[in-house]
Amino acid sequence: MTYQNTLAFAQQCDREDPLAHFRSKFLLPKDDKGNPQIYLCGNSLGLQPVTTKQYIENELTDWAKHGVEGHTDAEHPWLPYHEFLTNSMAKIVGAKPSEVVMMNTLTTNLHLMMVSFYQPTKTKYKIVIESDAFPSDKYAMESQLKFHGFDSKEGLVLWTPRDGEDLCRFEDLEKIMEEQGDEIALLMIGSTNYYSGQHFPLKKITELGHSHNCMVGFDLAHGAGNIQPDLHNTGADFAVWCSYKYLNSGPGSLGGCFVHERHADNKDLNRFAGWWGHNKETRFNMRHEFDALSGAEGWQLSNPPILSMAAIRASLDIYEEAGFDTIRAKSEKLTGYLEYLLDELDNDQIHIITPRDKAERGCQLSIQVKNANKDLHTKLTKAHVISDWREPDVIRVAPAPLYNNYEDVFEFVERLKNVL
Known part of the structure; x- marks a missing residue:
């Protein structure tokens, strides 16, 4: 043009x-x-x-009309409500539906993912982030290092722009991995930097991390609904995002989570479990041992806030149409x-x-x-x-x-x- x-x-x-x-x-x-x-x-x-108000009012009407029976009898039943969001969200982030779930908020999901995908040893424990990562990511990484008994400053490796430059260079990340790869357990990068607007090469970062036997995750807070991260083909182990920025779901609304399908049925992974991640067939038989659902759904904790999900659905329907x-x-x-x-x-x-x-x-x-x-x-x-x-x-x-x-x-x- x-x-x-x-x-x-x-x-x-x-x-x-x-x-x-x-x-x-x-x-x-x-x-x-x-x-x-x-x-x-x-x-x-x-x-x-414009439709958000009506979507939320529909759920309020069904709550008034059905009470608890709204879980099964509402126009959009509450029990499977998160599933109404999955296909549209999967398209937006380039994932398979089984790899995506809308739940919790971004930093909560980040910590849940760290439980599963940050498994440090005494010698391989460091975490790489971009130097000007969103503060919440930095705080989360530092707290995870402390939780595992490591020094939060020494264990956090910063991918930094060169002197006089504003943007990170991929070759500098390669150098970090060449020099410290044996000590690095996780690359946790913001896909699109909140400050500079730089969108990083996700597939190259993933391949680099995996070549050094590291887990790789991305924060898509400024990516989801903005760029196409193509998460499945990128091969990242996990990703997290919020829905209130480009996804227009309202202040403080729920976040999203991606877990690559190669981890879908790995029940040896540590996780903080909750009943909504349990087998749907026996979820309401309260005396079963935890049986994780396959895919990203298996990381859910609690039944979701329907009013927030209704707002997300209003926006995702627009994305689907466009x-x-x-x-x-x-x-x-x-x-x-x-x-x-x-x-x-x-x-x-x-x-x-x-x-x-x-x-x-x-x-x-x-x-x-x-x-x-x-x-x-x-x-x-x-x-x-x-x-x-x-x-x-x-x-x-x-x-x-x-x-x-x-x-x-x-x-x-x-x-x-x-x-x-």
Whole structure:
């Protein structure tokens, strides 16, 4: 696509956009005068689908109507409710349905996965993460090291950008594994870095980790619904994600979990068990010994919160209708247009630290501000742009392809130009 720096071009792109009508399926925040604000913060909290309220109210109606019998008699029975989400979610993350389950929240799932897939020995115990991983991941890794009796600082190996650079290089990860691979038990990498927006080569990382007899897991908090991680073919041992960012399920909603099918029936793996991971045929016969379900379902703990799952279902139904390949294709073009317009500003006060290669990023661009002046972000907010400031010096902007359009991107850069 050859971009043009005009409102007419942006509006023409919107008229030709096959996903344009999906914008009306979301509730856009409005300013004090009732005008839609420019919302570019789906990487932090996705917008509410119009249907979410009805999906939740349907479950409230069935609860009022059926009471406990709603587990079997509701329009969408509560006992198997998580299964209504599985096929759509599996497509979005590139997995087999048996490898995916929606449950708990992201960091809870990460700890559950660590129980099974972080099995340190006295000599092979270290964990590799990217140096600027999301803090919750770092805290989780440090606590796991402490739990197993290791020094949390010495046992955590950081994959770090080179001096003067913002992005991690794969060859530097190779060097880490070459030098310390015999001591490393787990590679636990954020698939798409929350700060820089860099999307890492998941298959290459997995193959590298496995070649050194390490387990490999990914945090898809900024990947699920944004990029296609192709988890099954990537071969990762596990992955975890949240659903409230690009998956639009509401603040604090449930997370998701992937366990590769080669581990599906490995009952020798340690796990923290709960009754919802037990054989469905005997789950309600309370006197059976634990019998883990096959696949990712076997890591479930408790019966799930139905109201939260109803919100997830509302969003996943939109993804199913739009098709993830189509969503991703628009995302690449839309973020490409944002990149083009930012370059057109030719302003040395800001620069993009996110990779220029569309295969190495999702929809987010991270705009680094010279001298770390948060005033710029404050002025954008006053100009009715909802974006995200991350210390020390980055404004994160994420045009989500389901509800953002080319005119949003054009107007954002016009307002940025004004406040600059």
